[in-house]
Amino acid sequence: MAVQTLSAAARLRRLLAQNGLLIAPGAYDCISARTIEQAGFSAVYMTGAGTAATLGYPDYGLLTMSEMADNAGRLAAAVKVPVIADADTGYGNELNVTRTVREYEKRGVAGLHIEDQGFPKKCGHLDDKTVIALDEYLAKIRAAAAARTDPDFLLIARTDSRAVIGFEEAVTRMNAALAAGADMAFLEAPQTIAEIEAVPKLVKGPCLLNVVSGGKTPIFDLDHAQRLGFKLAILPGLLFQTAVSAFDAVLAEVKSKRRHPDLKVSIREKFRRMGSDEWDALREKFKSPAEKPERGKSAAE
Numbered sequence: 205m206a207v208q209t210l211s212a213a214a215r216l217r218r219l220l221a222q223n224g225l226l227i228a229p230g231a232y233d234c235i236s237a238r239t240i241e242q243a244g245f246s247a248v249y250m251t252g253a254g255t256a257a258t259l260g261y262p263d264y265g266l267l268t269m270s271e272m273a274d275n276a277g278r279l280a281a282a283v284k285v286p287v288i289a290d291a292d293t294g295y296g297n298e299l300n301v302t303r304t305v306r307e308y309e310k311r312g313v314a315g316l317h318i319e320d321q322g323f324p325k326k327c328g329h330l331d332d333k334t335v336i337a338l339d340e341y342l343a344k345i346r347a348a349a350a351a352r353t354d355p356d357f358l359l360i361a362r363t364d365s366r367a368v369i370g371f372e373e374a375v376t377r378m379n380a381a382l383a384a385g386a387d388m389a390f391l392e393a394p395q396t397i398a399e400i401e402a403v404p405k406l407v408k409g410p411c412l413l414n415v416v417s418g419g420k421t422p423i424f425d426l427d428h429a430q431r432l433g434f435k436l437a438i439l440p441g442l443l444f445q446t447a448v449s450a451f452d453a454v455l456a457e458v459k460s461k462r463r464h465p466d467l468k469v470s471i472r473e474k475f476r477r478m479g480s481d482e483w484d485a486l487r488e489k490f491k492s493p494a495e496k497p498e499r500g501k502s503a504a505e
Contacts, residue, residue: 212314213356216286219246220358220410225430230440232258233275234282238478239443241283247314248283250276251440252290253327265325269295269304277311286314288358288438293325294318297340298347305351305359315358317390317412318348320365320377328364328392329419335365338377342384349385360412361386366393367420375406382409388436393420400424404433412436417445 210218219226228247231237232254240248253263255275261267269291276289289308294301301318308316319325320341322334335341341363348359361381366374371394378389390412394400400421404411413434415424418441426437457465472480 211354211356212280212286212312213309213354213358216247216288216314216358217356219286220435225426225434225437227426227437227439228288229442230254230438230444231279231287232444234278235478236443236447237279237283237287241285242477245285247285248279248287249438249440250279250287250289250313251444252292253440254444255290257444263327263330265292265321265323267292269300269307273304273307273311273313276308276313276316280312280314287312288315288317288360288436289313290440291316291318293321293323294344294348298343301344301347302351305348305357306353309352309354309357313357315360315387317360317362318344319362319390319392320344328362328367328414329416329421331367333364333367335363335368338380341377342380345381345384345386358388359386360388360390362390362392362412364392366391366395366399371395371399371402375403378407379409382407388412390414395420397422397424400429401432410435412438415439416441 226247227245228249229240229245230249230251231240232251237248252267252272255272256263256267258275259267259271272289272291276287280287291304291308294304304318305316319328320335322336326333345359345361352359361378363374363377363381365377374391378391382389388410389407391403391407392414394403400413411434413424413429413436414421415426415437417423429437454465
């Protein structure tokens with residue numbers, strides 16, 4: 205009998221069904237995704253800002269759906285843990301949202317979030333955002349929920365309305381999105397500790413906390429977030445921002461001292477972290493031809 209394996213979406217659902225807070229650091233490429241998995245985290249979050257940066261753009265909504273979905277697919281293929289991905293606004297109306305969900309799902313992504321920003325959209329922690337009308341947004345959420353072929357695929361509704369029309373309206377939008385078929389609420393950029401603490405009390409469903417260094421939301425203790433009832437915390441900029449700082453430091457050292465620093469990591473170890481052991485085993489497996497049974501005889505004879 206064939207062994208039945210759970211989809212990434214089903215595994216994500218199991219993780220979220222457990223007690224406590226699921227923490228998903230943000231990855232922007234396969235190196236950062238594998239590093240998150242190797243550090244022992246049970247899920248990876250694909251950051252939209254980091255994905256845009258890998259293509260040389262700021263987080264201003266300049267990437268297309270296929271560019272975002274392709275990166276999400278690469279991350280999902282690189283790790284065994286579930287990947288949750290940024291899907292911006294769904295890249296258009298409810299028809300575009302339908303295709304977005306299908307494209308992300310067939311690439312092995314476990315879930316995504318869709319927001320209510322207007323165009324041009326931008327990072328949720330920047331100023332001068334706009335949001336679309338609630339009825340337009342709910343049409344997108346209904347379309348996204350209907351587009352899933354795997355019922356476990358996680359649909360997260362995100363609202364950026366806190367910065368535009370206030371905290372109360374953001375809560376209203378989250379509850380309406382949950383009623384329209386979303387599985388989780390992502391109220392972006394609450395601006396005080398009190399607002400963060402109020403989200404799980406006022407939103408009638410599972411809630412996501414976005415932890416962004418240097419953003420509009422105060423950095424919040426994750427144990428406290430768990431006690432409040434948040435189910436998922438994403439740290440989108442954690443590795444991207446750390447990488448840029450590390451790049452700056454090592455490049456400055458090379459420029460000033462005119463020498464290559466000793467990075468204390470062997471070439472072999474770097475390749476091993478990226479899966480070389482698996483590929484070496486495959487090479488050994490196929491070096492010699494497999495024995496074939498004599499013509500006219502079965503392998504069991």
